[in-house]
Amino acid sequence: MTRILKVGLVGWGAIGRVVGTALAQGEIEGAELTSIVDNRPLGEAAPAPQVTFEEAIDGCDLIVEAAGQGVVREWGERVLSSGTDLLVASTGALTDDELAKRLLAAGPGRVYFTGGAVGGLDLLQAVRQLGPLDEVRLTTTKLPSTLEQPWMDEELLARMRSATGPVEVMAGTARDVPVKFPKSTNVAASVALAVGDLDAVRVQVVADPGATRTRHVVEASGTHGAYRFEVAHAPDPGNPATSQVVPYAVLRSLAALAGRTGQIL
Template identity: 90%
Template sequence: MTTAHTVRKVGVVGWGAIGRVAGGALAAGGIPGAELVCIVDNRPLGEAAPAPQVSFEQALDSCDLIVEAAGQGVVREWGERVLASGTDLLVASTGALTDDELAKRLLAAGPGRVYFTGGAVGGLDLLQSVRGLGPLDSVTLTTTKLPSTLEQPWMDEELLDRMRSATGPVVVMSGTARDVPVKFPKSTNVAASVALAVGDLDAVRVQVVADPGALRTRHVIEASGPHGAYRFEVAHVPDAANPATSKVVPHAVLRSLAALAGRTGQIL
């Protein structure tokens, strides 16, 4: 068990838009109680990397906390092995947890513990609290992004043409939080985060909208039930290096790391 005097030894998997910012802050001492000890990535990082680049197996030997910042595939391939090694896992690509079987295996694995970060959306703590009062009658999420960030290999030419020639918003997909993250593995982790907070993948209705005028990525959550009605809306500046994600996401990861390091002294 981590104590207040234990420094978390952190490995970051994925040195892209999320991992580079989060890992750089760790390396600079930005999170008291946590230090960056290694980086895992399938691309050469060069001499400028602030920590050694190692294999996944080596990371498990030297870390007590792995930060996944490389996509849902990493969670599927490595999640159980990370936890079985006794290493904790912080998941940024929460869309992987919409796979019921994978989620069950991760929760059953151990002795490491699995955590997830809310990423680009707020209000999840309130939705979790409301859940204690009983099921919500309605939960919807509308995500609006630039068309280029939503293009996927499964799309047919008709849909791609509509997106590329759009002069206004175009609905790309409607479904549940179980369906949508699978179709947009790099763009709709928010849907999974909302569903994890609500506790029901099928209860969250999701609409994905492509809008050429979406200079900011927008997420609107609306929920209602016997005990109240709730609405949260965020509009983020996309990350310049990876417009499919928002600039705030690595900072959400850092906030989660600070909580796991146990040094923040606050629960908000």
């Protein structure tokens, strides 16, 4: 008899609703939604029981995080030490070296992450085996309103709000940027995890009032070759800070973990 992967979902927002609905409708063979964790009452519309985090851990094989970096920081180790696996959508949390080390050392549960809104990560991981990349750059372009943060001063906010073209909001490394944009730059962390070096990935965040699509451009080069990946996603209508494709990347990861065959992993 085929074992069914019992999934607990944390977060019923733009990502969680799509993932949870697909699971509840049986779209992921070998996986079922057993519970939902959210700090808001979901009512009868929820396709699975709304439970506490502790109850979700006790009743499932895999926790899917779809609620932000804070969940990974607060609950990641507890999930893994209980023996439950963890699939992380908010990869920006893993740019915290100490947290990443603790998660990797925790167990017996296993931690996985999804590439989310960017492609080419499998190729970067393969190239990395040949030797270090000399240069890795990521340029992320989004609507100004999706990039506004509490730490920004009035001058920067005014430039973003009055911009008629692209404006650089921040430049730094994949270690620096996800901390400053916890809900909108997980791609930087995903690229860095594939490359294996947070400080090697240079990141530029650009606000563009004409950005009808969220754009990510990854450029990497080394002695073994040069690589360029560009994606332009429609933003999620309910949460423009998230690309519409992200929950489907989570579902693809879930399908792989549930053991569905006949796909490229």
